[in-house]
Amino acid sequence: MAAHTRQPSERGxxxxFRALPGDFAARDAQDLxxxxxxxxxxxxxxAPIDFTAGDVSIRVEAVPDHGMATIWDADILIWAASQIVEARDAGLRTSRLMxxxxxxxxxxxxxxxxxxxxxRLKAALDRLQSTTVSTSIRQPAxxxxxxxxxxxxxxxxxxxxxxxxxIELIVPDWFYRAVLDDALVLTIDRAYFDLTGGLDRWLYRLVRKHGGRQREGWRFDFRHLHQKSGAxxxxxxxxxxxxxxxxxxxxxxxTLFLETxxxxRVLLAFEPSPACGQAVDRLVLSGTRTIVPSGTRGSCYQEPKQGLTCGNKTWNRVLNLESNQQSNFEECARDVQKLIRDTARGLGTAAKKSAGPAISSAPRSPETAPEPPLLPRSGGAR
Known part of the structure; x- marks a missing residue:
């Protein structure tokens, strides 16, 4: 019987790679x-996280002993990504064993x-190791x-x-390859680590990923955000x-804005904070007279008091169709349907006019003169 050959461990x-000293920029992986x-x-x-959008599918599972890795535990991965990128940029050899x-x-x-x-750090490492992820992101087939x-x-x-x-730890190949790709890593504000709320942390990472430093910012549908959060x-x-x-x-x-x-349809809009101290209304309405709550009439949660925020916009931002197709697909469909209806209505009106009797050129009496048309109502700017 042939002797069993023991396979060397991944560590071997x-x-x-030993961590670099110093206080340098924090980097985060865009997929995360x-x-x-x-x-x-x-x-x-x-409870697992199940997310599907187009070709992207994600399932995150946890074990009862440790529970699922949290967004605070992900700080360790931000540290790892920052170390790898800093070493690579300095011409040093990197490794998944850190x-x-x-x-x-x-x-x-x-x-x-x-x-x-x-x-708490050790508990976070245990959760990161015991949480399993299955995803189609960046798969060749x-x-x-x-x-x-x-x-x-x-x-x-x-x-x-x-x-x-x-301590020594080994990051997965899926994460390591993403960090080594310049296009898949972003620098984040170190003030991110001061955010105490899980929703605040998740929202900052999402805003930084999709909005970046675009001057006009982007916007998301509330329900799409709910699905995307996995909450x-x-x-x-x-x-x-x-x-x-x-x-x-x-x-x-x-700066965050609420647009209705x-x-x-309720949207969250955001843009880079302006340097000026000028304040404008936080709620930006698209032609509505009243604010529409989140799809319900009554709620046990009171609406937060409205306040002021920095910015110089009083209209809704242009749709971020390229970066956020999932959130705005329904709105695009509605716009196309409206355009078709308006075009059909205009063609029908033109056909009736061309087929109607000739209009007399005689001047009308004051009693039969038509009233001047009403001016269009001013709605919210788009």
Whole structure:
């Protein structure tokens, strides 16, 4: 019987990359910013995330022992991405096997360094390792999926005297390849680490990914945002929290707006914050007389008080059709249908005029003179 040959572990095949010292730019992977990969709550989540949009499919699963990795746990991946990009740009060799001290990681992501913070870091590493992801993103063949965990493995190291000597972790190949691609990484504001709410953190990453530094900003449908977040909360609660976020304006570098269309469709719009201190109305209406709540009449949640925010716009922004086709597909369809109806109505009117009797050129008496047409009502600017 042939002797069984033990296969070398993944750790033995990888070179060790030691974390770089210093305080440098924070980078995030665009795929992680655009799609629902993490729990937005610190509570123990077991329910999976299932997201499908076009050719993109994502399923995130958790185990009962640790629960799903949260958006706060993702700070470790931001640290890893920042290290890899910084080393690559400096001409250094990078690797998926990374070594650092807990102190270095905690300081980079703006956390404390107490014993409790160290314990939370270890719990975050456990959640990242035990959470599994299956996705079709960046797969060569349609229908294929890549399955991985956010951290393949991690371990604490000790020196010869048994004292702690840092930790080593291995990031998955799917994540590593995305980070090495310049087109798939964005620099984020370090003030992001100061955001305490899960929805605020998720929204900043989404805004940074889709809006970037576009002067005119972008906008999203509320219901599309609810689907894209992967949150367990019902839509009514999600819309309430989103409106409160617009009221508080917590996102560094961006201003949020609430836009309501004539048909009642509620949109979140955002753009880079202006340097001026001029304030305008936060609620921008597209021809509506009243604000349309989030699809319901009554609610146990009170609407946040309206306030003022920076900016110089009083009209709805142009649709971000190229970057956000999913959110605006329904609106495009409605616009096309309206155009068809208006064209048909105009052709019918022209046909009736051409077939009607000749109009007398005799002047009308004052009693039969038609009244001047009414001026069109001023609606919200588009």
């Amino acid at each position: 095949k990888l070179d060790l 910013m655009a799609y629902p990969f993490f729990s937005l709550s610190k509570s123990h989540r077991i 070594a650092a001290t807990p102190y270095e990681i905690l300081m980079f992501v703006g956390r404390g360094t107490s014993l409790r913070d160290y314990q 349609k229908g294929r999926r890549h399955r991985f965990s956010w951290i393949n493995e991690w371990q604490e190291k000790t020196d010869g005297d048994g004292k702690p000597a840092g 367990l909360s019902p839509f009514k609660r999600f819309a309430f929290e989103l409106r409160d976020t617009i009221r508080r304006q917590p996102l560094p570098g961006y 269309e004539i048909g009642g």
